[in-house]
Amino acid sequence: SEAQTRALIAKAEKYGSGNGLADIDKYQLGTAWLPIALKLAQAIRDAHVGTKDDTVTLDDAHARALKPLLQMTPTFGLTGISDLRERLFNDLGRPTPR
Numbered sequence: 001s002e003a004q005t006r007a008l009i010a011k012a013e014k015y016g017s018g019n020g021l022a023d024i025d026k027y028q029l030g031t032a033w034l035p036i037a038l039k040l041a042q043a044i045r046d047a048h049v050g051t052k053d054d055t056v057t058l059d060d061a062h063a064r065a066l067k068p069l070l071q072m073t074p075t076f077g078l079t080g081i082s083d084l085r086e087r088l089f090n091d092l093g094r095p096t097p098r
Helices: 002-016 021-026 034-049 060-071 080-092
Strands: none
C-alpha cells in the first residue's frame, strides 16, 4: 500500500542515515547493513515516485538490509509487508529471542 511503502522508505532512510542506533542495539542487529538500507531507501523512493525504473531488484544485499528493518516493524500477518517479512525470515533465518 501507499502508506506501507512510505513507512518502509522512511525507516530505511532513518536507520541507513545512522539514526535509531538505540533500536539497532536493543535488537542486536549490527550495523553492516546500514549503508545498504540507505541505498535501498533511495531505490524504493525512485521507483515509487517514478524517477527511475518501476522495479527494485531485491538482491542478497538488499534482502539482508530489509530483514532488520522488518524485524523492527510490528506486523500481525495482515499485510503484504508481513508476508514479505515471513518469506525473508524463511530464506535468511528467523531471529531468536534474546
